[in-house]
Amino acid sequence: MSRGDVNREERLLKKQIMVLNRHLPRRRKTLKELLGEERPHVLGNDGTRHRFKKKELDKISSFISPDKWGQLKLPLYIEISSEMNGSRIKGKLECRVVCRILEKEDCGEEIYIYRADVKVVRRELPTTSQYIFLVK
Template identity: 45%
Template sequence: MDKEIYKFLHNLKSNFKRKTLNELLKEDKPHLIVNGQRHRIKKKELEFIKENISGDIRLPIILEFDSSYDSGTVKIEGIEEVKLISKILGKKVSIFSEENILYIYKPELREVRRKLPTTTQYLFRVGLN
């Protein structure tokens, strides 16, 4: 039974290769490979991101749900990622900030996904405690 559960959980892992904004902007048809499938990225989103932060950001932006967080809490990691999401949500972040983690909640998540539907990706983590 434990082997079956382990195998099931192992196969659920997220599998995607991240690319930088600059790499995606150079492509005629920007895309990422997510779980072995081609995932198209809207150029309009890439242009929006380019206008708001540096080209060093790696996409997709990971929206992490973890069973150890409070219900509806989403974690975003990365300096550029935090700057971009904060800007979308109207949250103040110092331009000199080295903050690399931001927690948002369901209403904010809807706003982020509305603005960046193809450049964000959900990641679910489940603890077995």
Template identity: 55%
Template sequence: MRGDRSDRLMKKEIFNLNRHLPSRRKTLEELLREDRPHVTGADGTRHRFKWAELEDLRGMLTEDEARRLRLPIYIEIESETSGARIAGDIEVKVVSEVLERDDEGDEIYIYRPEMRVLRARFPTVTQYMFLVREL
């Protein structure tokens, strides 16, 4: 019984940590057409993107990729692992280029020093997403 209560509390805390995540992500192409590029978080807050980052990102991608890439790019942090996961073929292409790593397909795992490099270059284009496995 005690485990059930702590499991519920943990899930609630993780939910609260993710309130900033947008209810709908926008494509890079959409954001580049906006005067003030932003997405709205599930909690109603606005997450603004810096133009310089969007343009930098645009320079890394083909037109088709810019139409398909949804922002922000999620850095998935899980409770049971030491690193973070980034999923999606275009997202992995971007992260691989920033970190000067080989493109690893549709997901890549990165660790704290690499997260710092990625976030230093793209602080508004990336966001942390906290995950917890079923307890």
């Protein structure tokens, strides 16, 4: 395989990943912003409106102190990469929320979770968590 073919394949893969991620918001909002909205939502890169359930926002707000609400950006990203076993959650507050959902001790600033845990997170936080696909 020539070098040109490898670059072409890499570009195609990156393009496919971009298609998979088109649902991601243009800009994530803080928990504080979302709690202040009558109809909490973000706009996706594809122009769609992604709504958050108030019940989920209230649940998340119970896990962290009100002075931190302006620091937690939603939706929470569950990172998926072909180079990782499992999925990654990054960020101190994000990890705190996920650890509370999974009933684990505080997990620091980065955790890896596996399929069974991802299912629990998605079941408990279906509108406030999203998959993000990474390519290296």
